[in-house]
Amino acid sequence: MTAIAVVGGGIGGLTTAHELAERGFDVTVLEANDRFGGKARSMPIADGPAPLHGEHGFRFFPAFYRHVVDTMERIPDGTGTVADNLVETEATLIAGVDDVDRIASTTAPDSLREWLEALRPAFVEDLPAADVRFLLERLLYLLTACDDRREGELDDVSWWTFIDAENRSQEFRDRLAYATQSLVALRPEVGSARTIGTIYLQLLFGQLDASRPTERILNAPTNNAWIDPWVRYLETLGVDVQRNAPARGLEFDGRRITGVALADGRTIAADEYVLAVPVDVAPNFVTPELRRAAPELGRIERLETAWMNGIQFYLSEDVELTRGHQVYADAPWALTSISQRQFWTDYDLESRGPDAVEGVLSVIASDWETPGIVHEKPARACTREEIAEEIWAQLKAHLNASDDHLTGPGTRLTDEMLVDWFLDPAIVETDDGVANRSPLLINTVGSLRNRPAADTAVRNLTLAGDYVRTNADLASMESANEAGRRAASAILDRARYRGSRPQCWELQEPAVFEPFKRQDQFRYRLGLPHPAATTQSIRTATRRLSKRL
Structure with missing residues (x-):
């Protein structure tokens, strides 16, 4: 039986493992963190038996996401599948500081x-x-x-x-x-x-497209609703999932990868190897020898990244806003949010964290270069505390700007509502601001030529990340899932597997x-x-x- 070692337990790595394990292959997944899911993962914000959860950023699934939803439909969860945890949104609120709020329907x-x-x-x-x-x-x-x-x-x-x-x-x-x-x-x-x-x-x-929901989100934090059931399913298929197993390099003999060297001194040997780490981490595995054997690997380091990280505000009231996204049109930090409580129907908020918490507002900041309205600095130059203060102020400036019959009374957020907040732990403080340990690939002008295919020139190495060339062509869960399918297909071809290949749309x-x-x-x-x-x-x-x- 062909043995496969997957380095990285994000969406790309888990997808590769899923496709190969369902076809009877021997798969080991090596994840550096204590939780699987990569950028999609959610995490407890404190110790204890039932803490609140925070996330890198909220998940959303637009209609053109087909690969990732197909995978979710194949993951058992209770009497159904993980795909049953997807909830359709109804409307997007477009809030402005000076303009009247607008509501855009997201239903067909x-x-x-x-x-x-x-x-x-x-x-x-x-x-x-x-x-x-x-x-x-x-x-x-x-x-x-x-x-x-x-x-x-x-x-x-x-x-x-x-x-x-x-x-x-x-x-x-x-x-x-x-x-x-x-x-x-x-x-x-x-x-x-x-x-x-x-x-x-x-x-x-x-x-x-009336045949598919315009966009959907999850009915609980990502690991509860999707990632944890996925990992459990892979284990039932015989996948060896190893947490807290960071890899420090690939061993290469000039023709083939011969092993994965782990930080704890172990070496994992396999027949096929899948590099499923983020775009900013992948160049660390590309030695000069690997670059000579597969020049496309050397071009990964030319790809550029941006910051798109999330923060959760835990509130004493459930501020529902719209049943969908909120876009803050004039926010310097390009904010979007979701009021989660109305969707998290399978998440017992009352039994978690402080008793005062009744609502969760999950926010993503996409512009970390523009000065804010409170500290008058870009997010990169702020402390974590200042980032939370600034985002909260920008939210209030938008949500309290008008008394609109479409969205209710003008004052929707007050400082008294704020119980606690949780900023993505990938944002770490430095001497002159913050650094980001989890940046996001951006498709800059001309970058397509630097994005490798899933199958590389090294005969037993494939790639499964959202920077791989895919039809979806976007740094997203969808691209990572498609890349994982393409990596699995390349391995199946080399193994002369006679069955079906993973579908790509x-x-x-x-x-x-x-x-x-x-x-x-x-x-x-x-x-x-x-x-x-x-x-x-x-x-x-x-x-x-x-x-x-």
Whole structure:
């Protein structure tokens, strides 16, 4: 039986183990921390039999997440599966300091009016008409561009440049250019138009697809609802899951990996090895010898990261806000949140932590470079205490800004409500601020060429991380899961396994655009520009598409 050693117990590593163990392979997973799940994990905030839980950041599952949801549907949990712990959201609150709060539905439209509203791209309400027309033209450009053009041209253009943000209105820049940063930490000035544009469209299409929920979240902290049942299931399949087992290197004989050297002095030997550590950790395993054998491994260190970390505020009241996300449009630190209590139906909050805690507001900060409103420093330059104070102040500035009939009375957060807070422990204090031990890959302009495939040139080494080339093309649970499937498939191919391979899905776009993509493919091969390279030709393509529809 082929033996596999997986270094890293995050989503990518657990997925690889899952796919191989279900096919009868002998798998060992080596995790450096005491809890599995990587960036997706939740953790107790104190010792004791029933502590409250904190997280790196809240989990959310948009409609285009297919790989990770398929895996969840195969993990037993009670009388059902882990996928039963996914709860559909209903609405997103877009809160501004000066503007009236807006509510955006996240349920599938079921009336003509709802369809018309859903067809309006996200965050364009109240924008100048010229900006809206330009945005639609840009999205049409993306939808009719062939895959080769997206990779060969649009990956080398920033989203900021592609949407001409410098020459658009301030409202356009605030609501659209930065919208993706709040959602997935994609910095608009440096993120590629290929990735940000594709994900923007996927989020929009998700709202129009009545066959799948637009977005879902978990009904309990991530480890309770997903990761712990997953690890238990892997153990029933015979997987050797080892916690607190950090690896310090891969042993390489010039042709093959021969072992994993652990920090405790042990060496784990196997037939196949999967490196499933984060993008910032992976270069530590790439020796000069490995780089010569597989040059693609040496390019991982060129990939850039950003910070997108979470904090939980434990409140004396359950402040529900909307049944979904909250986006703080004017927050300097690009904040998003979820009021968790209304969703955590399988989590007994009353028996955990201080008796005063009745609600949990989980917040993610995506901009750590812009000065705040209290300490007037970027998050990077603050202490942990200052970060908590600053985020709390930005939340209050938004949620207490207006008395709106859509969202209730103006004062929704008060200092008296705050019982405690828990900031991601990956944020550690330094002499001049904080460091981040868990940064997130960002898809910068031209970075696709530095992202390796799951199967490497080293004959028994595969990669399973969200920096691997995948269809999902985004630093996320979905990409990590897809990368794990691709790593497993490569191992199955080498083992000449006769059964099925793990399924990988392509991102779906409306079929009506396929003829235009085929035409653009022909033009691209001839070295010709996209038909919508100029505004006039974009309008011509729009008219042609309208006639076709």
